[in-house]
Amino acid sequence: MSSESIKNTISLMLITLIAGLLLGAVYEITKEPIRKENQKAKEEAYKAVFADADAFEDVKIDEDKVAKALDEKGLDATINEAMKVLDKSGQQIGYVLTVTDHEGYGGDIQFAMGVQSDGTLNGISFLSISETAGLGMKAKEDAFRKQFEGKKTDQIVYTKNGAKADNEIDALSGATITTNAVTNGVNAGLYFISTLQ
Structure with missing residues (x-):
């Protein structure tokens, strides 16, 4: 190997090392603000689906057991988080879940219910x-989302x-x-809650 090759190799290694260190530093600097923003978005979503809530209390989830139960029901979704919803007097008035279909x-589509x-x-x-913009993204619109409100059933179905x-x-x-996907996720959440009661 010529000295020119060695010099170029060392230069590339140093540039790569510096870029890697800078990338790692940026990640560390932004990690906590991103986590806080995600937590804030989740709390806002929880309040959106349960405006009467005064507090939320974590429900422990056996992820393997839940995944197996959902799989047996043919539901390709994950229950990421479950919270008991408490009113001002501390009484439980329901559940809030984070579901990923x-x-x-x-x-993946993730939502709170x-x-x-x-x-x-x-x-x-x-x-x-x-x-897809203009098609699937319409799921975020009230016309679609509000269809789920007030439903009391163990399974939601969609029709054309x-x-x-x-x-x-x-x-x-x-x-x-x-x-x-959204209906499947909601059904997974409804099934999960039925196992808690």
């Missing part, structure tokens, strides 16, 4: 969704012909995969 058209103690669905609030039954919602036009 893995069947979205553009990747609130369910009252009697099993009535309070609603859903999206935390992460990257579906206009929801008539209490357990039905209207599918998003041109975004059946997104509709299926």
Whole structure:
């Protein structure tokens, strides 16, 4: 190897090392603010799906057991977090869950959902969704999201012909995969809550 090659190799190694150190420093600097923003977004989503909540109390989840139970039901979703919802007097009035469905058209879809103690669905609030603009992203719009509010059922189904039954919602036009993913995630959450009661 010539001295020129060695010099170039050392220069590249130093540049790579410095770039790696800078990238690591930026990650460390931004890690905590990002975590705080994510936590704030989650708390806002929890309040959106359970406005009557005064406090939230963590529910321990056996992830392997939950994953197995959901898989047996054919539900490709993950329950990331479960919280008991407490009113001002400390009484439990329901649950809030963070659910990730893995069947979205553009990747995972994560949302918070609130369910009252009697099993009535309070609603859903999206935390992460990257579906097709103008189609699947319409899931974030009130016209779609609000269909879940007030439903008291153990399973939501979607229809393309206009929801008539209490357990039905209207599918998003041109975004059946997104509709299926969100509905699947909600059903996973409803099933999980039924195992807690």
